[in-house]
Amino acid sequence: MLLRLSTDDESRWAAVQNRDTSADGHFVYAVASTRIYCRPSCPSRRPHRRHVRFFLSPEDAEAEGYRACRRCGPREPETAAGRRIREAQTYLEQHLDETVTLERLGREVRMSPYHLQRTFKRLTGTTPRGYASARRLEQMKSRLKEGKSVSRATYDAGYSSPSRAYDHSRARLGMTPATYRRGGQGVRIAYTVVPSEAGKLLVAGTERGICAVTLGDDAVGLEAALRAEYPAAEIERGNGELEEWARAVVDYLEGAGGTERLPLDVRGTAFQRKVWETLQRIPRGSTRSYAEIARELGQPAAARAVAQACASNRLALVIPCHRVVREDGGLGGYRWGIERKRVLLERERRRPA
Numbered sequence: 001m002l003l004r005l006s007t008d009d010e011s012r013w014a015a016v017q018n019r020d021t022s023a024d025g026h027f028v029y030a031v032a033s034t035r036i037y038c039r040p041s042c043p044s045r046r047p048h049r050r051h052v053r054f055f056l057s058p059e060d061a062e063a064e065g066y067r068a069c070r071r072c073g074p075r076e077p078e079t080a081a082g083r084r085i086r087e088a089q090t091y092l093e094q095h096l097d098e099t100v101t102l103e104r105l106g107r108e109v110r111m112s113p114y115h116l117q118r119t120f121k122r123l124t125g126t127t128p129r130g131y132a133s134a135r136r137l138e139q140m141k142s143r144l145k146e147g148k149s150v151s152r153a154t155y156d157a158g159y160s161s162p163s164r165a166y167d168h169s170r171a172r173l174g175m176t177p178a179t180y181r182r183g184g185q186g187v188r189i190a191y192t193v194v195p196s197e198a199g200k201l202l203v204a205g206t207e208r209g210i211c212a213v214t215l216g217d218d219a220v221g222l223e224a225a226l227r228a229e230y231p232a233a234e235i236e237r238g239n240g241e242l243e244e245w246a247r248a249v250v251d252y253l254e255g256a257g258g259t260e261r262l263p264l265d266v267r268g269t270a271f272q273r274k275v276w277e278t279l280q281r282i283p284r285g286s287t288r289s290y291a292e293i294a295r296e297l298g299q300p301a302a303a304r305a306v307a308q309a310c311a312s313n314r315l316a317l318v319i320p321c322h323r324v325v326r327e328d329g330g331l332g333g334y335r336w337g338i339e340r341k342r343v344l345l346e347r348e349r350r351r352p353a
C-alpha cells in the first residue's frame with residue numbers, strides 16, 4: 001500500500017513538472033511554504049519537491065488550510081479556452097529566450113492569432129507579448145537577487161543584450177538592473193512618519209516623487225518594512241517637501257483636498273497602472289467591486305488580475321485600493337489590515353466627497 005502511494009505521488013510530481021493539462025481535475029498539489037494549492041498545469045514557478053503535498057480534491061486541500069491559487073483557479077471548472085491560454089503561458093515561459101510570434105503561439109495551442117490575442121488578454125489582463133516580457137523581467141530580478149552578474153542574468157532571462165534589458169527595466173522598475181541588484185544602492189529615499197486617523201502613516205519619496213505610502217500601528221515597523229524593500233538604498237528621515245506631501249495625504253484622509261497634484265514614483269506593469277488610475281477616479285464615499293473595475297477597463301474577465309493589482313499597490317490612500325470590495329459586499333483584502341479598511345470606508349461614507 002505504501003509503495004503504491006509513493007509511486008502515485010511520483011507520477012503526480014512528474015505531471016506537475018511537465019505542467020500536464022491532462023492531469024487537471026484528477027488532483028491538486030499544495031505547497032507547504034506558501035500555503036497555496038494549484039492545478040497540476042499551473043503556469044507558476046515549480047516549488048521544491050520537499051514542500052509539495054498532493055490532494056485528490058480542492059476540498060481536501062482546503063480542509064488542511066491551503067488556499068486556492070489565484071493564477072490557475074483550481075476550484076473553478078476550467079473552460080477549453082482557459083486551458084489553452086494556460087498552455088500558451090507555459091509555452092511562453094519555456095521560450096523566454098526567443099521571440100515567439102502570435103502565429104507560432106497560435107499553432108502551438110490551436111487557436112487563430114486574433115482569437116488567441118483577444119482571449120489571452122481577456123483572461124490574464126495582458127497580451128502574450130506583455131506576459132513574456134513580464135516573466136523575463138521577473139526572472140532577471142530573481143537572478144539578480146541571487147547574485148548573478150548583470151550580463152549573465154540578462155542573457156539567462158532571454159534578453160539579447162544587456163542594453164535591451166537596461167532600456168526595458170528602466171521603464172518598469174524605475175531603477176536600472178544594477179541598482180535593483182544592489183537593493184536600491186545609489187537611490188536616495190526620504191521618509192517621514194506622521195499620526196493619522198488610520199494609524200501611523202509613512203510617506204516615502206525618491207527625487208521623482210512619492211514611492212510608498214504605508215499604514216501601520218507603529219513607526220518602527222513601517223520603517224523596517226521600507227528598509228527591507230530597499231536594503232541598500234540611502235534611507236533617511238526627510239523634511240521639507242516630504243512633510244508637505246505627508247500633510248496632503250493626511251488632509252485627504254480627513255476629507256480635505258485631493259491628491260491629484262502629488263508627484264508619484266510608482267513602478268508597475270501597464271495593466272497595474274491602468275487599474276491604479278481607475279482607482280483614483282472612485283470618489284470618496286463610494287466603492288467598486290473588482291469585477292466592476294475589470295468591466296470599466298474593458299476586460300470583464302480580469303477581476304482576479306484587478307485584485308492582484310490592488311494587492312500590489314504601494315501607495316495607500318493616494319491610490320485608494322481600500323475602495324474596492326468584493327462583489328458580494330464582503331470587504332476583500334487590504335494590505336494594511338482589514339480592520340483599517342473597514343474604518344476608512346465607514347469614515348468616508350459619513351463624509352463623502
Ligand SMILES: [Zn+2]
Nearest residue numbers: 038042069072
Ligand atoms: Zn496555481
